[in-house]
Structures are given as structure tokens and as C-alpha cells.
Amino acid sequence: xxxxxxxxxxxxxxxxxxxxxxxxxxxxxxxxxxxxxxxxxxxxxxxxxxxxxxxxxxxxxxxxxxxxxxxxxxxxxxxxxxxxxxxxxxxxxxxxxxxxxxxxxxxxxxxxxxxxxxxxxxxxxxxxxxxxxxxxxxxxxxxxxxxxxxxxxxxxxxxxxxxxxxxxxxxxxxxxxxxxxxxxxxxxxxxxxx
Amino acid sequence: xxxxxxxxxxxxxxxxxxxxxxxxxxxxxxxxxxxxxxxxxxxxxxxxxxxxxxxxxxxxxxxxxxxxxxxxxxxxxxxxxxxxxxxxxxxxxxxxxxxxxxxxxxxxxxxxxxxxxxxxxxxxxxxxxxxxxxxxxxxxxxxxxxxxxxxxxxxxxxxxxxxxxxxxxxxxxxxxxxxxxxxxxxxxxxxxxxxxxxxxxxxxxxxxxxxxxx
Numbered sequence: 001x002x003x004x005x006x007x008x009x010x011x012x013x014x015x016x017x018x019x020x021x022x023x024x025x026x027x028x029x030x031x032x033x034x035x036x037x038x039x040x041x042x043x044x045x046x047x048x049x050x051x052x053x054x055x056x057x058x059x060x061x062x063x064x065x066x067x068x069x070x071x072x073x074x075x076x077x078x079x080x081x082x083x084x085x086x087x088x089x090x091x092x093x094x095x096x097x098x099x100x101x102x103x104x105x106x107x108x109x110x111x112x113x114x115x116x117x118x119x120x121x122x123x124x125x126x127x128x129x130x131x132x133x134x135x136x137x138x139x140x141x142x143x144x145x146x147x148x149x150x151x152x153x154x155x156x157x158x159x160x161x162x163x164x165x166x167x168x169x170x171x172x173x174x175x176x177x178x179x180x181x182x183x184x185x186x187x188x189x190x191x192x193x194x
Numbered sequence: 195x196x197x198x199x200x201x202x203x204x205x206x207x208x209x210x211x212x213x214x215x216x217x218x219x220x221x222x223x224x225x226x227x228x229x230x231x232x233x234x235x236x237x238x239x240x241x242x243x244x245x246x247x248x249x250x251x252x253x254x255x256x257x258x259x260x261x262x263x264x265x266x267x268x269x270x271x272x273x274x275x276x277x278x279x280x281x282x283x284x285x286x287x288x289x290x291x292x293x294x295x296x297x298x299x300x301x302x303x304x305x306x307x308x309x310x311x312x313x314x315x316x317x318x319x320x321x322x323x324x325x326x327x328x329x330x331x332x333x334x335x336x337x338x339x340x341x342x343x344x345x346x347x348x349x350x351x352x353x354x355x356x357x358x359x360x361x362x363x364x365x366x367x368x369x370x371x372x373x374x375x376x377x378x379x380x381x382x383x384x385x386x387x388x389x390x391x392x393x394x395x396x397x398x399x400x401x402x403x404x405x406x407x408x
Contacts, residue, residue, distance in 0.1 A: 047379075047381075048265075050376065050379045051266075051376050051377055051379045051380045051384075052265065052266065052376065053373045053375075053376030055376075056373060056376070067326075086311060089307070090307060093303075093304065093307070093315075097318070098318050099315045099316055099317065099318070100315070100316045101307075101313050101314070101315055102313060102314040102315075103313070104311070104312040104313065106314070159267045159270060162264070162265065162266070162267035162269070162270065163265060163267075165261075165264040165265050166265045167261075170265070
């Protein structure tokens with residue numbers, strides 16, 4: 001009888017300990033995972049954004065003796081609202097030769113579709129500030145402006161048909177990183193037709 | 195951990211004792227179940243990180259390289275296009291062969307606007323570009339001798355990291371619009387994966403023209 005009660009007690013203790021074991025292990029993992037994943041996600045996004053050269057079109061350039069250089073103080077703010085892009089006399093060239101002409105800072109392009117301007121990717125209200133992750137995914141996966149149905153398509157040269165090959169994980173990381181950069185107020189002009 | 199070991203020892207000795215004492219069978223079964231459950235609990239915690247590790251490791255360098263080449267858009271410039279009603283589409287039969295040797299890109303009449311307005315003009319298939327630097331043609335990146343067939347991994351990494359043509363010292367710089375300063379920020383592992391993938395492509399003979407001045 002004594003053994004039995006002792007065993008019952010130890011069983012009880014074991015069950016208690018077990019639930020404790022389960023709890024602490026899942027808790028530990030989930031908090032650690034969440035912290036690590038947010039930080040790791042932003043880092044992963046930064047890595048991708050840097051090598052995928054979003055700067056080529058989405059960051060204004062400063063002219064230096066070594067050619068155009070990304071102006072980091074205006075990074076990802078897109079084509080500047082006040083920056084002119086002189087396309088006069090180029091219509092024939094673009095329509096007959098079917099070529100694309102880039103502005104000196106590469107933020108605006110004149111092609112057979114008209115003139116397109118690189119978007120503001122910073123988390124300002126004039127950029128991606130009030131975008132949801134789902135909008136970003138839709139914009140890239142379906143080439144829809146603002147990531148919404150019924151909007152115009154994203155125009156060339158934005159290579160969304162290439163960027164959409166990214167895994168969900170990578171696209172989400174890119175969005176997470178873009179939400180951490182300095183917000184810059186800049187209303188990018190709407191595209192123009194020929 | 196120590197408590198667990200002590201508990202397991204206790205558990206074991208109890209189980210043994212129980213069998214020796216031939217007491218209630220159900221209790222020993224309960225204990226056994228508990229021990230099993232315990233090990234299960236331990237296993238789960240240990241397995242979790244291991245599973246994520248293996249799912250990452252499952253991707254081979256070639257698969258990683260293929261993924262990277264697809265998200266970078268190497269095709270944009272290095273693969274000739276077919277003209278379709280939907281616009282230019284990469285011709286996968288000629289994938290990565292660079293600017294076709296026999297495809298003309300006449301840009302002499304663009305000299306004035308390019309130099310005055312500092313513009314870059316792409317050819318129809320995007321395999322050639324004219325800019326203030328002159329005319330550049332996308333390289334053949336298939337593993338043919340006219341491409342990267344004879345390249346070493348070290349050459350490829352040097353080409354991307356330092357922007358040196360053929361990845362060798364004393365050669366001309368890699369010209370725009372090749373965005374090597376961006377790719378230079380890739381990790382060694384990712385660059386090696388890209389190279390490994392390129393080496394698996396169909397070799398295509400195509401001697402890409404040398405860059406020209408405008």
C-alpha cells in the first residue's frame with residue numbers, strides 16, 4: 001500500500017513535471033523563434049535588397065566624376081517629384097527601334113509603353129507606408145500597382161515577372177526590411193503615355 | 195537537466211523494483227508509458243531545430259543557384275528574346291548565350307542624345323545596351339568554351355566581386371548595365387551556388403562581340 005501511494009505520488013509529480021517540460025520547451029522556442037525570425041527576416045530582406053539592386057531604379061543618384069552614385073540620404077524614395085526627364089525628340093527612336101531610354105539617374109524610363117517612374121519604396125505615406133504585406137505580395141506576384149485589384153499594371157522596366165519567382169519567405173523579408181528604412185516624403189509622378 | 199536525469203534514474207529503479215516486486219502490472223505500464231512520453235518530450239525539443247536545419251540543407255547549391263538566377267533576372271540581359279504579341283519573351287532554347295553574334299544593334303544615330311543627355315538605350319532583346327560608356331553586349335554565360343566553360347569558380351567570384359572581365363587581373367572592367375556592384379554583396383556560398391548552376395546549363399557556342407565606342 002505504501003509503495004502504491006508513493007508510486008501514485010511520483011506519477012503525479014511526473015505528470016506535473018511533464019506538463020512543465022512541454023510548456024517551457026514550446027514557450028522558449030516560440031519566443032526565441034519570434035525574436036530571431038523578425039530580426040533574421042529584416043536581415044535577410046536587407047541582404048536580398050542589396051544584391052538585387054533595387055537602388056538601380058528606386059534610389060536617386062548623385063553625379064560624380066565616376067558616374068552616377070546612389071544618394072543614400074534619399075535611398076528608395078523613387079523618382080524625385082521635381083526631377084525633369086527630357087524625352088523630347090526621342091519618340092521616333094523609341095517607337096521605331098523599340099528601345100528603352102533611361103534617365104541619367106535611372107529612376108525614369110521612356111519606352112514604347114510611355115514614361116514610367118520608379119516608385120517610392122520607403123515607409124512614408126507617399127511610399128509603402130500604409131501598405132500591407134499582402135498588398136506587397138500581390139503587387140510583385142501579379143504586377144498590380146499598389147497591390148490592389150482594378151489598378152494599372154506595374155510598368156516596365158520593373159522586373160516583377162522576375163522578382164515574383166522569389167519564395168514567400170524572401171518576399172516577406174524584403175517587405176519587412178523596406179518597412180525599416182527611413183521614410184521619405186516624395187510623390188512620384190504618374191506614368192505618361194506616348 | 196540534472197533533475198531529469200535523477201528522475202529517469204528513479205523511474206528506472208522503480209520500474210525494476212516493480213517488476214521484482216511483481217506489484218500491480220498496470221502501474222508499471224503507466225510508468226513505462228510515462229517514460230516513453232518523457233523521452234518523446236525530450237525528442238521533440240531536440241528535433242525542432244534539427245528539422246529546420248535539414249529543410250535548409252535539402253536545397254543543393256545547384257538548386258540555390260537556379261533560384262538565385264531566377265530572382266535576379268539574369269535572363270533579362272543574358273538570354274536572347276523572341277518577339278511575341280505580349281512583348282519580348284526569353285528564348286529558353288538559347289538561354290544564357292548572351293548577345294547573339296549575328297544580331298545587329300545599330301546605335302550610331304543615338305550618339306548625340308546619349309552623350310548630351312547621359313542616357314542608356316537598350317536593344318530590343320535587351321542583350322545590348324548603349325550608353326556614355328559605349329555599346330556593351332551581354333556575355334555568354336553558358337559552360338561552352340565561348341562562354342564560361344573554361345572558367346574556374348575563383349574567376350567567377352573575382353569577376354563579380356571586382357568587376358573584372360573574365361575574372362582576371364589586367365582585363366577591362368565589366369561594363370554597365372551589368373549590376374556587378376550589387377551582386378558583389380552576395381555571400382561566397384550564394385556566388386558559388388550561382389556558378390555551380392551555370393555550369394549545369396546547356397553549352398551554346400556564341401562569340402559575343404567586343405564592346406564598342408559610340
